Amino acid sequence: MNHLDIDGLAKRYRSGVTALNGISLSIGPGVLGLLGPNGAGKSTLMRIVATVMKPTSGSVRWNGTDVVAQPGALRAELGYLPQDCGVYPNLSAREFLQYVAALKGLAARRSAQAIDVLLEQLNLTAAANRPLGGFSGGMKQRVGIAQALLGDPQVAIVDEPTVGLDPEERARFRELITGISGERIVILSTHIVSDVETIAERVVMIAAGTVIGDGPPERLAAELAGRTFEGLVSPAELDAFRSRYVVTSALRRRDGVLVRVCGHEVPAGFSVVAPSLEEAYLLKVRESRAA
Amino acid sequence: MSAVLAIAGADFLERVRRFTFLVTVAASLYAGYLWLPDPHAGYATVIIDDHRGLYTSAFMGYGTAILTATFLSLIGFFLVRGAVERDRDLHTDGIVGASPVGRFAFLTGKFLSNLFVLCTVAAIAFAAAMLMQLLRGEERSFDLLAYLAPFAFVTVPAMALVAAIAIAFDVVPFLRGVLGGVAYFIAVWNPMLVIPLATSKNFSKPPPADPLGMYAVINSMHRATVAQFPRERGMDVDIGGAPAVNLGAPFIYHGMHWTFGLLAERAVWMLIAFALVAAVAPLFDRFCRDATGAKRERWSFDVARLIPNAGPLRVFRAEFALLVNGAGWWWLLGAAVLAVLTGVMPIGNVEKVVLPIALIWPLERLSALGSRERRWNVADILNATPGYAMSTLLVHWMAGSALGAGICAGFIVRLFASGYALGALACIAVVAAMSAAALAFGTLTGARRAFEAAYLVLWYLGPVNDVPQVNFAAAPLTAPAMLCAIAGAVAAAGVVTATLARAASSRR
Numbered sequence: 001m002n003h004l005d006i007d008g009l010a011k012r013y014r015s016g017v018t019a020l021n022g023i024s025l026s027i028g029p030g031v032l033g034l035l036g037p038n039g040a041g042k043s044t045l046m047r048i049v050a051t052v053m054k055p056t057s058g059s060v061r062w063n064g065t066d067v068v069a070q071p072g073a074l075r076a077e078l079g080y081l082p083q084d085c086g087v088y089p090n091l092s093a094r095e096f097l098q099y100v101a102a103l104k105g106l107a108a109r110r111s112a113q114a115i116d117v118l119l120e121q122l123n124l125t126a127a128a129n130r131p132l133g134g135f136s137g138g139m140k141q142r143v144g145i146a147q148a149l150l151g152d153p154q155v156a157i158v159d160e161p162t163v164g165l166d167p168e169e170r171a172r173f174r175e176l177i178t179g180i181s182g183e184r185i186v187i188l189s190t191h192i193v194s195d196v197e198t199i200a201e202r203v204v205m206i207a208a209g210t211v212i213g214d215g216p217p218e219r220l221a222a223e224l225a226g227r228t229f230e231g232l233v234s235p236a237e238l239d240a241f242r243s244r245y246v247v248t249s250a251l252r253r254r255d256g257v258l259v260r261v262c263g264h265e266v267p268a269g270f271s272v273v274a275p276s277l278e279e280a281y282l283l284k285v286r287e288s289r290a291a
Numbered sequence: 292m293s294a295v296l297a298i299a300g301a302d303f304l305e306r307v308r309r310f311t312f313l314v315t316v317a318a319s320l321y322a323g324y325l326w327l328p329d330p331h332a333g334y335a336t337v338i339i340d341d342h343r344g345l346y347t348s349a350f351m352g353y354g355t356a357i358l359t360a361t362f363l364s365l366i367g368f369f370l371v372r373g374a375v376e377r378d379r380d381l382h383t384d385g386i387v388g389a390s391p392v393g394r395f396a397f398l399t400g401k402f403l404s405n406l407f408v409l410c411t412v413a414a415i416a417f418a419a420a421m422l423m424q425l426l427r428g429e430e431r432s433f434d435l436l437a438y439l440a441p442f443a444f445v446t447v448p449a450m451a452l453v454a455a456i457a458i459a460f461d462v463v464p465f466l467r468g469v470l471g472g473v474a475y476f477i478a479v480w481n482p483m484l485v486i487p488l489a490t491s492k493n494f495s496k497p498p499p500a501d502p503l504g505m506y507a508v509i510n511s512m513h514r515a516t517v518a519q520f521p522r523e524r525g526m527d528v529d530i531g532g533a534p535a536v537n538l539g540a541p542f543i544y545h546g547m548h549w550t551f552g553l554l555a556e557r558a559v560w561m562l563i564a565f566a567l568v569a570a571v572a573p574l575f576d577r578f579c580r581d582a583t584g585a586k587r588e589r590w591s592f593d594v595a596r597l598i599p600n601a602g603p604l605r606v607f608r609a610e611f612a613l614l615v616n617g618a619g620w621w622w623l624l625g626a627a628v629l630a631v632l633t634g635v636m637p638i639g640n641v642e643k644v645v646l647p648i649a650l651i652w653p654l655e656r657l658s659a660l661g662s663r664e665r666r667w668n669v670a671d672i673l674n675a676t677p678g679y680a681m682s683t684l685l686v687h688w689m690a691g692s693a694l695g696a697g698i699c700a701g702f703i704v705r706l707f708a709s710g711y712a713l714g715a716l717a718c719i720a721v722v723a724a725m726s727a728a729a730l731a732f733g734t735l736t737g738a739r740r741a742f743e744a745a746y747l748v749l750w751y752l753g754p755v756n757d758v759p760q761v762n763f764a765a766a767p768l769t770a771p772a773m774l775c776a777i778a779g780a781v782a783a784a785g786v787v788t789a790t791l792a793r794a795a796s797s798r799r
Contacts (some may be wrong), residue, residue: 052388052579072391080389086382090308091301102297103390131308147386157389 002029002063002154004049004185009058011044011209019044021209022058031181033196033217034189035281036206042189043083045206046159049187050080062155076105079153083160085144089133093124093143096132100147111150118146121176123169137164145173149180156186162195174199193278205281207288217277224275224283227263231270232256241267246286248279294392298400302374303407311736312408315370319412323419326358327351330429335538338529339509339516342542346427348434349546353508355420356441357530359413360449360503365480367412367453369472369744371405375461375575380666384578395572398458402568405454406447413446429541437546444549445504448560452483452502455564459571469655472743476751488528502560507553516542594623606683610690613663614656626652626698634701638768641702646764647754649698650721657691657726658743661733661789670796684734684789688726688782695722706767717771720778721763727785734792 004027011020019041036042047053049060051071059066065073087096094115101111119125122142132140141164148158158177162170177186178199190196196203197217205213205220213220228248233241234256241247245261252258261267262275262283306312326336327346335343337354344350375398378384387397417438424433456479460466466474487498487506498506509528519542547553595612598604615623629649633641664670673683696703696719706715725746732742754764766774 047385050385050389052385054579075389075391078389080385082382082385082389084382085385088301088305088381088383090305095301095304099297099301100386100390102294103387103392105294105391108293 002183002185003027003061004155005059005061006045006049007059007061009045009048009060010056011041011048011053012056019209020048020055020058023206023209023211024058025204025211025214027185027187029181029183029185030201031177031186031188031196031199033200033203034187034206035191035193035196035203035213036189037191037285040206041209042206043159044209046080046157046187046189047082050078050082050157051075052080052082074155077154079148079150079156079158081144081148081156081158081161085141085147087132087135087140087143090131092129092131093119093135093146094128096143097147097150101150104151106151114150114152115146118149121172122146123172138166138169141165142169142173145176149176152180154184156180156184158186159189160191161188162190162192170195193276193281197277203277205284207285210288212284212288213280220280221275221277224262224280226272227283228260228273228275228279229263229266229270230258230260230273231267233259246283248276248282295396295400295403298392298397299403299407302401302404306404306408307411311738311741315412316415319415320419322358322362323355323416323423326416327354327420327423327427329427330541333535334533335535336531336533337512338527338533338535338538339513339542340520340527340539341537342516342520342539343535344512345541345543346424346429347544348421348424348430348432348437350512350544351420351424352417352438353441353445353512353544353546355413355417355438356445356508357505359416359446360505360508361484361530363409363413363416363446364449364453364483364503365476365748366744367409367450368457368475368480369740370412371408371454372457372460372471372740374401374405374458376467378578388578394575394577395569397577398462398568398572398575399565401461402454402458402564405457406451409450409454410447413442413450417442417446434546440546440549441508444554444557445508448557448564449503451561451564452567455567458568462571462575469658469739469743472740472747473651473654476747481751501556502563504557504560507556508547511547512542512544515544519543606686607690607693610683610686611693614659614690614694618656622652622655629698630700632701633699634705638705642765642768646699646702647750649702650695650725650754650764651750652698653691653695653722653725654743654746656694657729658739658746659733660687660691660726660729661731661735662737662739663733665737684730684786684793688723688730688786688789691726691729692719692723692782695725698722702767711771713771713775714767717767717774717778720775720782721767724778724781724785727782727789729785731785731788731792734789734796 006023006025006027009020009023010018012018023045034042034045044053048055051067051074054068060068062074067074088099091099097115097118098111101115106114119128122145124139124142124146127135127139132143135143141161145158145161148156162173165173174195177188180186188196188200200217202215203213203217203220204211232255235252238250238257238259241259241261245263245267247259247261249260250257260273260279261270262279266272328334328336330346337344337357344354378387421433421438424430456475460471460475465471483502484505487501487503488509490498491506491510497510501507509530513528520539593612594615595608598608598611600608629645629652632645633649636645664673699718699722703715703718706712706718728746729742732745733739735741749761752758753761757765763774763778
């Protein structure tokens with residue numbers, strides 16, 4: 001069974017910024033969602049695992065082989081979508097994917113079929129022969145996703161894959177990822193909680209280069225059981241309310257503002273509700289900042 | 292191998308589908324037209340012992356090989372350099388970095404792409420030569436082999452060398468920028484061209500090395516001329532465009548006899564090109580950021596702080612900061628030293644040494660004018676701001692001019708102080724023209740290399756080699772009024788061109 005082991009991974013830049021602070025994770029097949037605020041260290045972690053950046057210390061092992069020392073062991077089975085993935089603007093989507101297929105060492109016939117399938121799955125068939133320079137941001141992102149999934153990689157690392165996608169395309173992407181997991185490892189980073197809570201079997205929350213939460217999404221949400229409350233306040237009270245509680249949502253209605261908060265005590269007039277993963281995430285990030 | 296070809300193919304297609312490549316193709320056709328002028332045009336490009344060549348297929352073919360060896364080896368370098376850096380600019384570096392493709396395979400693919408681009412441009416020049424033979428009509432019999440042989444044996448190895456050197460300059464960190472362009476021009480291209488001819492003792496003995504194949508072709512033409520006109524001494528060869536006055540009957544050239552030794556010599560240069568790519572491959576970081584990560588903040592001095600941050604000067608100050616910030620301490624120190632030296636050194640030394648250096652020093656900063664908005668992808672943000680009008684281009688130009696004038700400050704002050712105001716104005720006009728030309732080239736092409744290449748050639752001919760018509764370092768003292776007029780016209784044309792190009796691009 002495929003296994004990726006991250007042990008004591010740290011990354012410190014020359015400027016003195018610490019991006020990762022000794023992260024350890026053991027990752028098996030399935031979809032792992034990385035959640036964290038901007039600047040938490042998600043992309044640094046993914047770059048290191050994708051072998052395009054070297055850590056200051058620590059190791060990444062793919063089925064026992066240290067990929068920091070021997071990156072080739074993982075690269076042969078890797079699909080990677082960088083956060084700021086680019087394309088050659090004067091190539092068509094098909095030509096670009098053919099190029100990436102050759103970089104990955106895929107045979108021409110096999111890759112031609114795979115490219116057709118991916119173009120279809122990502123709703124790009126009609127635009128496949130148009131220059132990429134004329135594509136919208138969302139379309140380019142889908143080409144980026146296609147190149148990452150090309151060649152049936154055993155490890156797919158996708159950094160902020162749903163940026164720029166409309167709701168329909170996001171749903172299509174989630175279906176695609178669900179379909180390809182199984183014996184493969186898919187690591188998906190995002191700060192959009194709904195992207196991971198439906199498809200990830202495991203969610204790792206990161207803040208300031210440290211793991212602050214790790215487990216199945218329902219268990220992470222359940223950790224907050226009995227600490228999430230909902231109630232109605234007047235619009236005038238809302239600001240004062242925000243200063244006393246961790247407000248996770250505020251929905252304006254005719255009769256006031258329906259507020260959900262997290263905390264250790266029940267605000268007057270509020271009732272206990274089932275917590276969501278987003279609330280668990282927000283609370284953990286707040287607590288880590290306070291710490 | 293398929294990965295190498297795929298890298299070469301994708302990179303080649305990406306480049307030849309750009310509008311700028313179409314411009315290059317048009318320029319190649321025009322160069323081919325100019326290189327093979329009408330017999331009564333009043334000039335000839337290859338003159339040997341006062342004879343020009345009859346326009347046979349062999350003369351046209353081998354003559355075009357000389358054209359590509361001399362000019363395409365220079366312009367072509369600037370055309371193809373940056374093949375590796377482009378993946379960083381287009382953010383495709385992460386995809387390459389995470390793929391299993393090796394360093395040498397990737398660089399070989401990029402090298403082949405460079406070679407394909409250069410050979411395509413050269414092939415167009417050869418096609419133009421074929422057409423010119425038919426148009427000029429001096430010799431009707433057409434020999435395709437007389438075109439193919441010089442293309443294959445002279446041009447392709449020469450272009451392979453240029454393609455490989457461009458890869459090496461992309462990979463070695465300190466050669467990636469403008470410094471690399473200057474280094475190639477002075478330390479690589481010039482010796483490759485000059486040394487074989489200079490060391491052949493007027494064709495009496497072969498040179499130690501002939502990387503571009505120039506000596507072999509010219510020597511062959513020379514022997515053909517001497518054989519047909521034995522009374523001539525056979526010492527004078529003029530390449531590049533000289534007045535065709537009092538020329539004798541044209542010599543008839545039938546081409547080179549390619550011996551095994553000659554072919555082996557050309558093949559060796561191909562191998563050297565491949566070896567160069569292999570040699571620099573270990574230096575290629577494979578787009579992998581090392582454990583040290585981002586660069587350490589280096590010492591710098593914010594020169595723009597010297598400009599008041601108030602009123603209409605605010606935009607100028609910001610533009611000046613964009614030009615200067617990011618320059619290394621060594622660059623700022625060099626600029627300051629030059630500003631002082633141009634004012635205190637003996638005037639003869641200033642004109643011949645210090646001022647030429649002062650006129651190349653700002654090239655690295657000025658060549659970004661007009662293109663940095665596209666490069667850093669901020670054009671749309673800027674276009675949407677109310678303050679970013681066409682008049683901002685004028686501020687770009689003024690900031691560039693001020694930077695250039697600052698580096699020559701000592702010279703300008705000195706001329707003003709000695710009552711030679713026209714000379715001082717001429718010097719200011721020169722840097723204003725340089726800034727405007729950079730702005731125009733940058734706005735038109737969206738890149739900095741076109742200006743770098745064009746300015747380097749002009750600077751090399753004028754301030755360095757003292758070609759009187761273009762020596763804009765000497766003219767403030769010798770012909771200030773004419774320099775003021777010409778540089779002023781160039782500055783105005785540059786600003787107008789940049790304005791029109793910006794207006795056209797904002798409408799797209």
